[in-house]
Amino acid sequence: MTEANISAYDRFILDSAEQYLRTVVLIDDRIYEKKSGIVASRLTKPPEERRKAALKSAPSSSENSGKEIEKDKVPEESDEVSFHDVQNSFAEKRIICSLYEPKKSASFGEQSEVYKLCSSADVVIVDWDLHGDSGGKATTLVGSLVEQSRIEIPQQLRLVLIYTKVVTLRSVADKIFDDLVERLGGDKVTVELRSEGLVLITENARVVVLGKRKNTTLTQFLDYWVPEGDLATLTIKEFSKLASGLLQGIVLRGIAKLRENNHRMLTRFHKDLDIAFLTHRVLLLPDEAFGQIIPLLTDELRAVLEDTLGESPLGKAPAVKEILDDWCDKHWKQKADAKLKIGDGAEGLKFVKDVFCNGLDLRNDYSKFHGSKIPGLIERKKDESPKWKEKKCDELVEYVSGDCGISLCHEKFGSLMSQRVRYDNARRALHLGVIVRELANKERYLLCLQPVCDSVRMEGETRAFVFSVLDKPEDGGDFTHCVMDISGQVIKLKYKPKVSDAFISNFKSETDAVCADKDGTDLFTFKDEDGKDYEWIAELKTEHAQRAAEQFGRELSRVGLTESEWLRMKAK
16 A cells, blocks of 8 residues: 555554654664674675475465475575664654664573563564574564563553564464464464464564565565565554554554653643642641642643644544545445434435534435435424434434444443543552442442542541442343443443432441452452452542532432422422
């Protein structure tokens, strides 16, 4: 795909990846000239190597399946490889490319200097045949990076490129595949379809085998032979596949904007404010003062994102329409049994594009299509803005969702909007907005309504915590909250702020708050004074938790009085 024919959506994703990427580490054993110590302008031809068996798990091309076995030797011609050109290709993209030539005796394991350097980079590019070891060190490095990233920083994206002059690319991928399967298990490593077996994927990593030669007689690998001047473009393209969604692209841009505005944020927290903060800490409980830094920081991060991304992270209206149109062309598939009727002769794809781009302000008049139900979905009142009729929106949602093949996508997005995400195994404290599951016979779900100020400073004190029972509706029933538990399962719950649904239990803590204990299965449980256990399920975002508390408080403040029944019914 050339620059000229890249679609609007693909360009958005590539630009997002390019804005995010900042550091690349390239590992090779022939970067510097031995006498002068400067970066070498060309590399010599590597020794001949015999081919290994093709990757068993990779789909093969029937047209070329026999060609790899026939080629036993590296061609005599050798293309020049310039690390200056490699660095320049990244420099043009404003990406720092660090060249690192390890010593022959260097270790490549988890405690090595090479590993530590690579673990902090956005992208790692490593030569296959380091000091003539036929891929041994490269395999160790790749395996360590992929395996340890799942353990130490499982939320970090990891792109590793094998950039080699060895012609037998499939045998290289074969060796890496076998090592990753041994480390992670066969179900944790997959081969990307239509990649000729050269792209390996794990939960948060992508490993791609590339050739340094521009030309080869093995035609099925032509897309994976990259000249050094094109390496940066290919790197961005491969990294974009780790975050190829619309929202993911916006997130990458947001992170990039935060980095660009680090001086602005640091200026807001100038060192001259230290004395004011320390005085504030003296007048308050010490631990509380440090906890208040996080809300201050998140407010500043939010301000930066609002100022830099604006109301539309996709750009101005024409750009938004172009990107969304392209997204629909690539990802939307019509559902054959959709209940909503858009009318005879109306095209489903055009209708979805109209809805996604224009919302209620539909550009097409669907009343002209026989049998169309679209006009009946919109409620129009004099002197009021039009709005969707809530009771009829289910069919619209089903139609625009199409045959996406993604289960519970709306429920998962709903949880994302309302649920506070926990990225690590930090402590779980019991306070306003925490949802727990009672592990007694009833196994009820409970929403903690304890005010934050009454959830801290306990230090040996026993306190009564207030909860509201959450109903778990039957299939098809109404619900108010979607939350994801620690296993990723979506749970639908219904909150009814009624005093009759209130539940009170006493908890004691020797520290500042009631904290959950973690068992051997990664579950967090609280124990009350009666010895009952409660499993930590999720935590609502602050605003959603406060809304629930306000609704419950409003229920408590209802005034009961004697009045005319006739008048009460008239008032209804």
